[in-house]
Amino acid sequence: EVLRVIAKRLLRNVRGFDTAARFGGEEFVVAMPDTPIDIAFAVADRIRAKVAEEPIPLPDGTQLSVTM
Numbered sequence: 108e109v110l111r112v113i114a115k116r117l118l119r120n121v122r123g124f125d126t127a128a129r130f131g132g133e134e135f136v137v138a139m140p141d142t143p144i145d146i147a148f149a150v151a152d153r154i155r156a157k158v159a160e161e162p163i164p165l166p167d168g169t170q171l172s173v174t175m
Contacts, residue, residue, distance in 0.1 A: 109171060112163045120157045122150065 114129065121127050121137055130136040137154070139147050155175045162170035 108165070109163055109173070113158055113173060116158045116160075117154060120150075120154045125150075 126138040
């Protein structure tokens with residue numbers, strides 16, 4: 108469930124022409140074609156902040172904080 112929540116937050120924060128996918132166990136990758144490095148870092152920072160912005164509620168009522 109946690110990975111699904113993270114994936115949804117990730118997809119809400121990439122640009123329409125980027126591609127985001129799960130890459131391995133708990134890793135995600137975002138392909139940003141023809142993107143200058145400074146823009147790529149800005150997008151990555153925004154994604155990191157949005158994923159960590161609010162805790163993820165677990166079925167037992169626990170709140171899980173996520174950092175990247």
